[in-house]
Amino acid sequence: xxxxxxxxxxxxxxxxxxxxxxxxxxxxxxxxxxxxxxxxxxxxxxxxxxxxxxxxxxxxxxxxxxxxxxxxxxxxxxxxxxxxxxxxxxx
Amino acid sequence: xxxxxxxxxxxxxxxxxxxxxxxxxxxxxxxxxxxxxxxxxxxxxxxxxxxxxxxxxxxxxxxxxxxxxxxxxxxxxxxxxxxxxxxxxxxxxxxxxxxxxxxxxxxxxxxxxxxxxxxxxxxxxxxxxxxxxxxxxxxxxxxxxxxxxxxxxxxxxxxxxxxxxxxxxxxxxxxxxxxxxxxxxxxxxxxxxxxxxxxxxxxxxxxxxxxxxxxxxxxxxxxxxxxxxxxxxxxxxxxxxxxxxxxxxxxxxxxxxxxxxxxxxxxxxxxxxxxxxxxxxxxxxxxxxxxxxxxxxxxxxxxxxxxxxxxxxxxxxxxxxxxxxxxxxxxxxxxxxxxxxxxxxxxxxxxxxxxxxxxxxxxxxxxxxxxxxxxxxxxxxxxxxxxxxxxxxxxxxxxxxxxxxxxxxxxxxxxxxxxxxxxxxxxxxxxxxxxxxxxxxxxxxxxxxxxxxxxxxxxxxxxxxxxxxxxxxxxxxxxxxxxxxxxxxxxxxxxxxxxxxxxxxxxxxxxxxxxxxxxxxxxxxxxxxxxxxxxxxxxxxxxxxxxxxxxxxxxxxxxxxxx
Numbered sequence: 001x002x003x004x005x006x007x008x009x010x011x012x013x014x015x016x017x018x019x020x021x022x023x024x025x026x027x028x029x030x031x032x033x034x035x036x037x038x039x040x041x042x043x044x045x046x047x048x049x050x051x052x053x054x055x056x057x058x059x060x061x062x063x064x065x066x067x068x069x070x071x072x073x074x075x076x077x078x079x080x081x082x083x084x085x086x087x088x089x090x091x
Numbered sequence: 092x093x094x095x096x097x098x099x100x101x102x103x104x105x106x107x108x109x110x111x112x113x114x115x116x117x118x119x120x121x122x123x124x125x126x127x128x129x130x131x132x133x134x135x136x137x138x139x140x141x142x143x144x145x146x147x148x149x150x151x152x153x154x155x156x157x158x159x160x161x162x163x164x165x166x167x168x169x170x171x172x173x174x175x176x177x178x179x180x181x182x183x184x185x186x187x188x189x190x191x192x193x194x195x196x197x198x199x200x201x202x203x204x205x206x207x208x209x210x211x212x213x214x215x216x217x218x219x220x221x222x223x224x225x226x227x228x229x230x231x232x233x234x235x236x237x238x239x240x241x242x243x244x245x246x247x248x249x250x251x252x253x254x255x256x257x258x259x260x261x262x263x264x265x266x267x268x269x270x271x272x273x274x275x276x277x278x279x280x281x282x283x284x285x286x287x288x289x290x291x292x293x294x295x296x297x298x299x300x301x302x303x304x305x306x307x308x309x310x311x312x313x314x315x316x317x318x319x320x321x322x323x324x325x326x327x328x329x330x331x332x333x334x335x336x337x338x339x340x341x342x343x344x345x346x347x348x349x350x351x352x353x354x355x356x357x358x359x360x361x362x363x364x365x366x367x368x369x370x371x372x373x374x375x376x377x378x379x380x381x382x383x384x385x386x387x388x389x390x391x392x393x394x395x396x397x398x399x400x401x402x403x404x405x406x407x408x409x410x411x412x413x414x415x416x417x418x419x420x421x422x423x424x425x426x427x428x429x430x431x432x433x434x435x436x437x438x439x440x441x442x443x444x445x446x447x448x449x450x451x452x453x454x455x456x457x458x459x460x461x462x463x464x465x466x467x468x469x470x471x472x473x474x475x476x477x478x479x480x481x482x483x484x485x486x487x488x489x490x491x492x493x494x495x496x497x498x499x500x501x502x503x504x505x506x507x508x509x510x511x512x513x514x515x516x517x518x519x520x521x522x523x524x525x526x527x528x529x530x531x532x533x534x535x536x537x538x539x540x541x542x543x544x545x546x547x548x549x550x551x552x553x554x555x556x557x558x559x560x561x562x563x564x565x566x567x568x569x570x571x572x573x574x575x576x577x578x579x580x581x582x583x584x585x586x587x588x589x590x591x592x593x594x595x596x597x598x599x600x601x602x603x604x605x606x607x608x609x610x611x612x613x614x615x616x617x618x619x620x621x622x623x624x625x626x627x628x629x630x631x632x633x634x635x636x637x638x639x640x641x642x643x644x645x646x647x648x649x650x651x652x653x654x
Contacts, residue, residue: 065343073571
């Protein structure tokens with residue numbers, strides 16, 4: 001996006017604004033972890049007792065989903081005209 | 092006339108729509124859900140309208156709290172969908188859309204299994220036309236495959252209904268519960284339309300093939316009518332917890348790698364249906380409220396997302412992530428509305444899904460289903476990735492493709508705005524929804540624990556996306572087809588069929604050889620004796636016969652004299 005043509009790029013493509021948005025996210029994440037130690041939350045099951053359990057689980061789940069999905073793509077990904085080949089669908 | 096059947100306004104509007112054009116047709120179409128909705132608001136719970144057909148007494152209209160709730164929902168959904176499709180001049184889509192919405196309403200007010208069957212089949216038939224309305228090769232075949240699933244579901248329902256009628260004589264549609272063979276047939280009939288695993292392909296195959304407006308209709312009615320039927324017929328059926336958890340989890344992976352954004356939403360729909368099915372499976376008042384509440388919210392937020400992608404497709408002619416990007420500057424209103432839908436489906440606090448999803452999750456914890464709860468929490472993070480971030484990001488941000496675009500027509504924007512306002516309103520004033528939920532289960536979603544834990548989950552999941560993106564591990568959008576269970580019947584079954592045909596022809600060939608050989612052997616023998624030159628087939632001259640007779644007579648005389 002850094003093509004030196006600053007008049008022609010939108011705000012969402014501006015690297016400075018992008019960095020600011022990320023900074024806000026980092027700050028929010030930090031605050032939420034701090035809050036976990038201040039607020040008393042109800043605990044129903046043992047795993048929930050882990051400090052910042054939801055934060056860790058959310059991060060791990062997302063990274064896990066994407067990594068597994070990339071493996072899945074290797075297994076099931078085909079070219080876009082896969083079903084058009086070999087004259088199928090003619091029943 | 093408070094007992095006017097709620098299908099009638101849609102039927103009449105559908106007929107009138109054939110003969111009218113322009114603003115008159117628009118007015119008639121919008122009037123159908125408004126008038127019908129007003130009628131349903133006046134209806135008293137406990138009302139039953141019977142119809143005698145031969146010696147069958149059908150309950151064509153039954154009003155109770157559960158059917159009323161879905162009645163309200165479908166009228167609201169129909170209004171939004173019709174508004175969204177108002178700019179079209181396509182009579183086929185308008186008529187099919189009206190009858191389809193009406194069939195869904197008829198199905199939820201059906202008080203017996205045969206009436207349910209009639210509307211169940213109408214749902215399938217009318218909705219298939221919304222796919223065929225794309226009028227291209229792909230939609231023709233996808234529509235046929237879609238329709239086959241609908242017919243299969245209908246046949247199972249009819250089979251189950253007849254079986255129950257035959258054994259018990261009672262056809263009323265109430266709690267069925269798994270037990271007899273008949274109940275399994277009906278369970279599978281509902282299951283197909285709920286998008287059970289391996290029976291789900293009509294959703295992911297059919298929906299993206301429909302028109303930009305048709306998909307919005309499709310996503311609102313069939314599956315929600317099925318959730319209604321499941322909630323009424325099979326509440327607390329334990330197997331549904333496991334089926335639902337699987338439904339919530341596996342589509343996530345497909346959604347992450349899918350390139351067609353409307354197909355991503357179709358996978359996302361199965362994922363959301365998973366939450367509802369789990370709620371029905373738990374069967375407690377809180378869980379059932381959560382399930383039907385989530386069905387209501389889903390019509391709004393999934394409708395909103397399908398509408399925003401429909402608007403993008405309508406304006407740009409594209410729906411694939413690899414072809415889209417950078418539209419936020421040309422379509423800021425659509426972008427904003429899409430982001431509201433994305434935040435709702437991700438269940439951010441103050442958005443409607445937070446309320447209904449929390450109910451299902453809390454019910455899981457209360458009943459001690461910890462493993463399932465972990466799986467559903469995993470699924471929640473997955474929803475954020477594919478529906479919360481991927482949809483708006485790849486359509487409106489990502490790499491600017493320099494596509495010439497503008498905002499869609501006003502009616503589309505209005506329909507999206509209504510859905511968006513309701514997503515926020517229900518999320519911010521949950522009492523709006525709670526007061527009409529059918530079961531009695533007090534619940535407060537906005538306590539500190541729920542809000543904090545949900546925000547932690549979501550914020551760190553977003554952090555996960557940023558991490559993957561920054562480190563270059565985030566999968567690119569590439570034009571591709573990902574094989575799913577439809578491969579079984581689009582590739583494997585045809586291949587098996589072709590294989591069997593080959594085997595049969597080879598066996599036939601070999602069998603033929605063997606038969607020919609054996610036959611040839613006998614024919615050979617036969618012809619040796621009876622053939623043209625065979626000893627038994629020779630023509631004998633009369634003289635030689637006389638000679639032989641004389642020889643025999645001579646021998647006879649000799650023997651006589653010897654005696």
